[in-house]
Amino acid sequence: MSWARQIHLKSQAELQTMREAGRINAEVLATVRALLKPGVSTADLNAAAEDVLRKHKCVSPFKGYGHPPFPTSITVSVNRELVHGIPSKKRILKEGDIVSIDCGTVLNGLVADSALTAGVGEISPEARNLLKVTEEALALGIEKMRVGNRTGDVSAAIQKHVESNGYFVTREYTGHGVGRQMHEGPQLPNYGKAGAGLPLKPGMTIAIEPMVLIGTEQTRILPDHWTVVSADGSLTAHFEHSVAVTEGDPLILTVP
Numbered sequence: 001m002s003w004a005r006q007i008h009l010k011s012q013a014e015l016q017t018m019r020e021a022g023r024i025n026a027e028v029l030a031t032v033r034a035l036l037k038p039g040v041s042t043a044d045l046n047a048a049a050e051d052v053l054r055k056h057k058c059v060s061p062f063k064g065y066g067h068p069p070f071p072t073s074i075t076v077s078v079n080r081e082l083v084h085g086i087p088s089k090k091r092i093l094k095e096g097d098i099v100s101i102d103c104g105t106v107l108n109g110l111v112a113d114s115a116l117t118a119g120v121g122e123i124s125p126e127a128r129n130l131l132k133v134t135e136e137a138l139a140l141g142i143e144k145m146r147v148g149n150r151t152g153d154v155s156a157a158i159q160k161h162v163e164s165n166g167y168f169v170t171r172e173y174t175g176h177g178v179g180r181q182m183h184e185g186p187q188l189p190n191y192g193k194a195g196a197g198l199p200l201k202p203g204m205t206i207a208i209e210p211m212v213l214i215g216t217e218q219t220r221i222l223p224d225h226w227t228v229v230s231a232d233g234s235l236t237a238h239f240e241h242s243v244a245v246t247e248g249d250p251l252i253l254t255v256p
């Protein structure tokens with residue numbers, strides 16, 4: 001992926017549309033999350049997501065994306081799968097799994113992108129802590145999305161929280177500008193130096209997405225060409241919000 005991608009500062013009207021797309025994306029994630037039960041297939045989750053998108057006359061930018069074209073509207077990544085898992089009728093959830101659900105919504109040409117990870121039934125204390133730390137890292141990153149800060153301040157806040165809890169962030173996949181396209185500038189890694197990177201400006205919209213692994217920062221891609229797994233098979237988690245920089249507090253676009 002080339003990161004000479006352009007940064008587009010969004011107008012108020014664009015932000016309003018992205019906020020609406022974000023609301024729909026949040027509805028998709030909440031709907032899918034409510035279905036996380038033993039015996040459900042990951043294809044069932046994609047079907048439920050597509051029902052919500054259809055109701056709102058929206059599509060996900062994931063479907064048909066990349067090479068080979070991604071086949072579904074959401075990604076579903078279970079346990080050691082960090083991101084980009086392909087939903088399948090054969091993949092049946094079981095008690096104790098942790099499941100990352102990632103979706104995008106395009107509304108009137110503008111994109112919102114968010115993800116969450118949740119458990120199926122009762123999960124282990126280790127899995128629970130991984131989810132807690134990853135979601136906290138996202139919140140700490142969002143808090144840095146302010147004029148006067150730089151992208152490195154967001155990255156460093158995420159990395160510091162994850163590593164101080166003994167976990168790892170991936171180096172190979174990053175957050176990204178979002179809006180007129182699913183991926184635009186700036187790139188937002190989950191590691192970095194405070195004070196480094198590009199200055200944050202009002203109208204910047206960035207998908208911040210900590211991707212956290214228990215045992216290693218190394219990943220590999222399965223033969224399906226998409227699914228990214230931890231190299232050591234350890235559990236992983238992923239949370240994401242699309243967030244706008246404003247003159248004041250950060251504006252989270254992908255909440256209900």
Ligand code: MG
Pocket residue numbers: 102103104113114115240
């Ligand atoms: Mg996403």
Ligand code: MG
Pocket residue numbers: 113175176207209240
């Ligand atoms: Mg993203």
